[in-house]
Amino acid sequence: MTTIPRIDARAMIARDPACMEALRHAAQDIGFMTLVNSDLTPAEVLEVIATYRAFFHLPDSAKEPVNMANTGSNRGWGAPYSEQVDPDANPDYKQVFDSGFALPTNDPMAGLTCYAPNLWPAQPAEFQRVVDGYAHRAIGVAMQTLRGIIAAVGLPEDSFDQAFTKPMALLRGNYYPQRPDTAGPRDFGIAAHTDYGCVTLLATDGVAGLEVQLRDGSWLPVQAEPGTFIINFGEMLESWTNGRIKATLHRVIGSDQERISVPLFFNPNHDTNVAPIGSGRTMLAGDHLEKRFRETYLHLSRPA
């Protein structure tokens, strides 16, 4: 039976040999792992989840001023059915709130969609402070994890560092209400997809829902308490490492229990070449990310 490797962050940072072997297995054979004992405490995770929950429980009229559908980018609130991650499924019934790594306004790249300015709601009062504070801390843990993974698969650990000085990092709150009574086989909280970037650091409120596709095509439920992170690898890391590290399909069908999850999508600088190392080809991280955004956010793929 396949189990998802459980990685102790302290052992990972110390490059403990047994931990490195488990990391290599997670990255190359499964594409998923869990991370315990990281710098981010359960209290910090519970705080950001409670803050998103308070926002999502507001009436839609309070979310409308930050509705990303009224913008040309993906910052702010994404309403139900505003994103379609699998063209063979219906748009997802989840709601989201997206915020990104902000560049100084005078940075030459500040005008790009992937660095678009954030939109913050008026309520809850502490929303921006809590969400931005969490994003900053989560970026630190994601970078530590990425370095550990790179070391585990035998690439020079600092080889990617210069690629994350202006990361196109996106923090998302996912809100899954109860699965609608009307939902059919093509309806999902989030349909099957691979993540677009390098590493995703996912916190959840502990409610079950995430399923990960194994090599034999079966779906394995993966659950973690607040403070334990679920980590998976994305399309850019798979490309960059020429398939050595795997981007694995995952989905949430949903249940009669409300659920919140908080992924940090840790993407490199816009101008990073994420084509396979040594291939001589070019695939800019920013181009890949913007292409995937246009394919999945309905307001970006079908502008009004």
Ligand SMILES: O=C(O)CCC(=O)C(=O)O
């Ligand atoms: O909610 C989850 O457990 C997974 C969310 C997810 O896959 C995503 O937001 O990309």
Ligand SMILES: [Fe+2]
């Ligand atoms: Fe995902």
